[in-house]
Amino acid sequence: MDMLIQFAYVISAALFIFGLKQLGSPATARRGNMISSLGMLIAIIAALLDQNIVDFQWIVTGIVIGAIIGGAAARLVQMTAMPEMVALFNGFGGMASLLVGWAALNNDAATFTLVTIILSILIGGVTFTGSMIAYGKLSERIGSGAVLFSGQQIVNSLIVLGILGSSVMFCIEPANHTWLYAVIALSLVFGVMAVIPIGGADMPVVISLLNSYSGLAACAAGFAVNNNILIVAGALVGASGIILTQIMCKAMNRSLSNVLFSGFGSGKVETSAVEGEIRPISVQDAYYILEAASTVVIVPGYGMAVAQAQHVVKELSVLLEKNGAEVSFGIHPVAGRMPGHMNVLLAEADVPYDQLLEMDEINPRMDNVDVAIVIGANDVVNPAARDDESSPIYGMPVINVDQARTVFVLKRSMASGFAGIENPLFYKDNTRMLFGDAKESISGLVKEFA
Amino acid sequence: MVAAEVFLTFILVLSIFLGFELINKVPSTLHTPLMSGANAISGITLVGAIGLAGTGNQDISNWLGAGAVALATINVVGGYLVTDRMLAMFKKKG
Numbered sequence: 001m002d003m004l005i006q007f008a009y010v011i012s013a014a015l016f017i018f019g020l021k022q023l024g025s026p027a028t029a030r031r032g033n034m035i036s037s038l039g040m041l042i043a044i045i046a047a048l049l050d051q052n053i054v055d056f057q058w059i060v061t062g063i064v065i066g067a068i069i070g071g072a073a074a075r076l077v078q079m080t081a082m083p084e085m086v087a088l089f090n091g092f093g094g095m096a097s098l099l100v101g102w103a104a105l106n107n108d109a110a111t112f113t114l115v116t117i118i119l120s121i122l123i124g125g126v127t128f129t130g131s132m133i134a135y136g137k138l139s140e141r142i143g144s145g146a147v148l149f150s151g152q153q154i155v156n157s158l159i160v161l162g163i164l165g166s167s168v169m170f171c172i173e174p175a176n177h178t179w180l181y182a183v184i185a186l187s188l189v190f191g192v193m194a195v196i197p198i199g200g201a202d203m204p205v206v207i208s209l210l211n212s213y214s215g216l217a218a219c220a221a222g223f224a225v226n227n228n229i230l231i232v233a234g235a236l237v238g239a240s241g242i243i244l245t246q247i248m249c250k251a252m253n254r255s256l257s258n259v260l261f262s263g264f265g266s267g268k269v270e271t272s273a274v275e276g277e278i279r280p281i282s283v284q285d286a287y288y289i290l291e292a293a294s295t296v297v298i299v300p301g302y303g304m305a306v307a308q309a310q311h312v313v314k315e316l317s318v319l320l321e322k323n324g325a326e327v328s329f330g331i332h333p334v335a336g337r338m339p340g341h342m343n344v345l346l347a348e349a350d351v352p353y354d355q356l357l358e359m360d361e362i363n364p365r366m367d368n369v370d371v372a373i374v375i376g377a378n379d380v381v382n383p384a385a386r387d388d389e390s391s392p393i394y395g396m397p398v399i400n401v402d403q404a405r406t407v408f409v410l411k412r413s414m415a416s417g418f419a420g421i422e423n424p425l426f427y428k429d430n431t432r433m434l435f436g437d438a439k440e441s442i443s444g445l446v447k448e449f450a
Numbered sequence: 451m452v453a454a455e456v457f458l459t460f461i462l463v464l465s466i467f468l469g470f471e472l473i474n475k476v477p478s479t480l481h482t483p484l485m486s487g488a489n490a491i492s493g494i495t496l497v498g499a500i501g502l503a504g505t506g507n508q509d510i511s512n513w514l515g516a517g518a519v520a521l522a523t524i525n526v527v528g529g530y531l532v533t534d535r536m537l538a539m540f541k542k543k544g
Contacts, residue, residue: 029480035532044500044526053500055504061516065520067527074529089524095495096499096517235468237464237489240485244473340478388537
């Protein structure tokens with residue numbers, strides 16, 4: 001029987017791998033997800049066949065409760081709330097690994113097992129509280145800014161030393177549970193401390209990283225309970241999270257340690273003063289320009305998500321196409337609060353994915369664009385990142401909307417972007433500012449066309 | 451006979467390399483579904499938790515295991531369903 005279970009795990013590992021491969025292309029992604037869920041189902045059934053299980057009462061209770069909560073959450077969540085949803089799920093995965101590591105502890109465990117138990121508690125705990133803080137920041141239940149205080153590095157170093165010390169003591173005296181509780185408590189505190197200094201716009205990096213941790217925690221739990229499938233699946237998730245983290249860091253031209261420790265965007269940044277004047281435009285005048293345009297590029301940012309403007313944006317793009325214009329969307333990799341955030345929102349509004357262009361595709365065409373419409377994006381279209389060496393975001397790849405013939409910037413007010421950096425784009429000769437709520441402004445344009 | 455620890459570590463290292471190869475070229479359109487789909491896979495902890503929750507001993511390990519079963523199931527069920535919901539919205543033009 002045990003042999004059969006192990007072979008079932010091999011099959012589910014193969015299905016996970018195949019499923020992830022298919023997730024790499026939009027045409028096969030949905031099937032890939034189904035294949036991966038089939039792999040999960042096989043693994044769960046195999047685990048239930050284990051002959052050491054004598055009592056199914058708690059397993060069934062746990063599965064029923066979890067399935068009801070998970071199913072309801074997946075069905076009810078709004079697409080704009082997806083970043084916090086992913087953060088929450090990450091956190092639950094981390095907590096599950098912590099509990100498994102803890103439960104795997106018995107009195108005759110070998111040192112190797114003890115080390116892996118500590119790792120699954122540590123990574124799981126950090127993932128859990130880190131994700132909860134990320135959830136709080138993303139859902140704006142707590143302030144989304146970076147929290148910094150003097151001596152933060154010292155406090156963090158002490159926590160790390162405390163974790164190391166307690167871990168070593170735990171491995172020496174596993175029977176003394178004081179050290180175990182110390183590791184659990186310190187890991188939970190460390191998760192909080194690790195995420196509070198990171199501001200809202202850096203959330204894509206944090207979510208990817210926590211995603212990776214939730215996989216690594218499952219991996220460590222796999223070592224603790226001696227189970228291959230946990231190790232394989234956990235490692236796959238860990239690797240995918242690390243790759244996403246790298247992509248996000250590269251898109252911001254910053255190193256991972258800079259994102260994690262610098263508290264970017266917490267203070268005012270000194271930048272060279274911007275010359276020029278702001279030119280506001282009315283909805284009606286914007287309509288006249290758009291009506292004459294033959295190529296239009298829409299560049300959305302987090303502001304589009306906040307204003308829930310994706311559906312009216314889609315309406316506008318359809319009307320522009322009817323009017324004979326070629327419409328595309330330029331998506332910056334870190335626009336929004338998680339990797340691919342804008343793509344999901346626009347997909348929800350029925351915008352076909354082949355109309356969404358990545359930064360590298362859209363930039364070479366910018367010279368031929370009549371109108372670029374920037375909706376609630378700021379730092380990702382800031383030309384200072386390209387031209388101004390003194391700018392804190394110098395070197396970050398941006399979408400070059402300023403090279404279009406005309407740029408409309410939809411914005412609530414003149415407040416600077418998340419990073420607190422002045423945006424020279426607003427002062428350019430070819431830029432027009434359309435002030436007000438993005439959704440209302442675009443609805444206004446839609447009405448003019450209708 | 452080589453110790454089990456070595457085998458497990460061997461599996462770990464190969465899986466990480468495989469993961470890097472698999473995910474390296476995912477287009478940015480799919481970053482969110484990839485993340486939530488991978489997140490669902492990390493609910494594999496459920497498999498480990500099931501063994502711990504079914505020992506029949508009314509001890510702390512059993513309770514912790516039961517808690518882990520519930521949390522990991524949220525992760526698995528929620529993760530797969532929400533990924534499917536997202537992917538159902540991705541459409542090609544025409």
